[in-house]
Amino acid sequence: MSVSYWNDAPPRPPAEVLAWSRALLDPALRAAVDEMPPATRAVAGFHFGWTDAEGRPAAGAAGKAVRPALALLSAAAVGGTAAAALPAAVAVELAHNFSLLHDDVMDGDATRRHRPTAWTVFGSNTAILAGDAMLAGAFEALAGGPAPAESVRTLGRAVLELVEGQSEDLAFERRAAAVPLAECLAMAGRKTGALLGAACALGAAHGGADGLRAERLGSFGERVGLAFQLADDILGIWGDPDVTGKPVHSDLRNRKQSLPVVAALASGTPAGDELAEIYRREAPLPDADAARAAALVEAAGAREWAARKADALRAAALTDLAAADPVPAAAGELRALAHLLTHRDH
Template sequence: MTAPAPSPSRSTPTQPPGRTAAAVLDEARQRVEPALRAVVGTLPPEIRRIAGYHAGWWDADGRPTGGQGKAVRPALALACARAVRGGPAAPHPRTGDAAVAAAVAVELVHDFSLLHDDVMDQDPVRRHRPAVWTVFGTGLALLAGDTLLAAAVDLLGPTPAGKELTGAVLDLCVGQAADLQFEGRTDVGLDECLRMCEGKTGAVLGAACATGALARGADDRTVDHYRAFGREVGLAFQLTDDLLGIWGDPAVVGKPVGGDLESRKKSLPVVAALRSGTAAGAELAALYRQAGKPDAAAVARAAHLVEAAGGRAWARAEADRRSAAALAHLAAADPDPAAAADLRALVDHLLVRER
């Protein structure tokens, strides 16, 4: 969907002040976590233990830890539902509220994707603790992810929201497949890398926003704008996440930085650098072609080369451009002003993590 003309600046006085992103996320956790725990509570005991560990609710032995997720996707779903002008969200037989059901379902899909992603990338840390596959084994990690996906589909059923979610999962899988294929290629272009990220990250955020709007009975045009809003936010989020993966603080990211460079992953800043036509880009390409696992010095050199070739600056600028496109779609959806302010706060929260 083509983005409409950009909306007025977020700092203009015509836009009402909203709550902080922290307040929006906290409300989402309070509304969604009970329903999410109820769904996880219906799973077989071994899978339930893994799902709760992954969510941060308890340790590997099932002892409560008081942890909780970030709730970005649930917050987007609930805020988009509030943003649609009209009556209350439709009822849901299991959660009582279709918007809450949408929020739970997208969080389940997100966790499914993380469990599988950590296995495929062999990432040892997730959310500041050992990743599930390192604690319970690869097989159980994959099965737990599969079970969460099945629970998400079952929760929404054969409804427009369910169809939206399954379409996003297909896009997610296509994006993940492309990401894996890029690791063995030397000719990855920026456009195809952006398409990969739109599937891998943007699709689920788009589904969160679209299913939230559907819970409120939004028409097709409005749903299209909320979906496009979420997808653009997803790309901005991925760009920021890629920056964090190279230059972030491990205490903020929740896992060691430099892993993408160590595994020679074609993240967006890296591809921008490789395609820059600069001497730094050429040296980075030579580093990426070297056999064997790079040492710490080589990883540090690669990070320097990505920045010298313009990859870091391009990713920041592209994240800002995608954010502006998202806000243009939000404005075109004619949202409730208070809910729109919440959504703008969430977008800002996602983009300031690296700065």
């Protein structure tokens, strides 16, 4: 897509942007997966919804490809072309799905995108190795793009932050003492915000931006990422399973220290105290206790807090976006995408 399109055309709605991004991404993503060893290639194809468990062509959901869309739009926002940012888009999508494959094993999740998770079909070890192959493929995708050394450093830092955030998330579940809310917010920023920030920064760099504009867009992505995590945590408690693809109250049944839960536990309210008693139990919560926990989180004011915090982060992200002096049409699409990601349940 030419630079003149972004100067002249009105912003497209998010659904159209995501479809456009997916259409650009998929051929390059499939080509990257085709370079993997056969065993891990089969797992990747299943995970992306391209094949069934026997390797036959399928049409399963492959996710919205939000991170690639951010990379492509960030390139356009600085006056470049989406095609120039395609290596960055492939890299961030592979890195994201590396984390999903590993997360599903660590969390014991049996479904994702309304399908069985890869580890339940191929085994934990094979799914983990497929995730490792995706991460290697992510860095390989950047090797052929502009400024490969700096691009690899940007993605490497983001992956290290993501891994640290995931490690902290797991540690929080084992911690006997209460998790401070500020510490939980920092964890979520690493786990989710870092890679969205890298997607925007890499896209901007591939689009020809100087360091300051790429940094501003990276900050935009990080703030949107943390707001997205807040919205996702809301869905993890109150979301419709037909929409989320996960069982109702799944996060609460596993006593996950999600942001609304930590805010409720730190609220100093009777509801927060009762929730703490429930969370001190060892076994996964039965349905009745999980439903009671959801009601207590809301009664403690934590659902409203999470929604307000997501809104504030989105506003700060839009300030960062404006500071990058973006091309108007691409900026409009980035704003609309940010709204979509941060208003999923409120």
